[in-house]
Amino acid sequence: MERFTVSLEDELAEEFESFIARKGYKNRSEAIRDLIRGKLNQERVETEPDSESVGCLSYVYDHHERDLARRLTDQHHGHHDISLSTLHVHLNHDRCLESVVLKGKTPDIQAFADGVISQPGVLHGRLFMVPMKEE
Ligand code: NI
Numbered sequence: 258m259e260r261f262t263v264s265l266e267d268e269l270a271e272e273f274e275s276f277i278a279r280k281g282y283k284n285r286s287e288a289i290r291d292l293i294r295g296k297l298n299q300e301r302v303e304t305e306p307d308s309e310s311v312g313c314l315s316y317v318y319d320h321h322e323r324d325l326a327r328r329l330t331d332q333h334h335g336h337h338d339i340s341l342s343t344l345h346v347h348l349n350h351d352r353c354l355e356s357v358v359l360k361g362k363t364p365d366i367q368a369f370a371d372g373v374i375s376q377p378g379v380l381h382g383r384l385f386m387v388p389m390k391e392e
Contacts, residue, residue, distance in 0.1 A: 263289075301388045302363050309389040312359040312366040314373060314382070320353050322378030329373065333357075336369050363388070 265273065273288070282288040301308060320326050333340045339361035346354040357373075359366045366386060374382030 310363040312386040315356045316382035325378040
């Protein structure tokens, strides 16, 4: 394990301490490690287009929205090679929540997520992606 010293302006240090407390980190090192990992993962996703990733895409949609449920199902069948599994929850009379596990080429996962999130009637779409490459 490597050790290094970081200097922070007082204001940034204060914000960081409050971030650590809010997130429940036991110490600064663990928080810094997570921040670095997150940034490196994001960087890898952006700079290595052939990389493989697993993704979890979650979104809420209004199932009364004209044709939307069928369009979403079409999307999943059209990409059955990367769409591994879907959890569907009927939130209330109108809204459904779906969480989809995706696995494949990073840009394919991103494109699938963009295609779902941009559908009219899909709300609060968010993709979480993790590179398959060993760290
Ligand atoms: Ni439903």
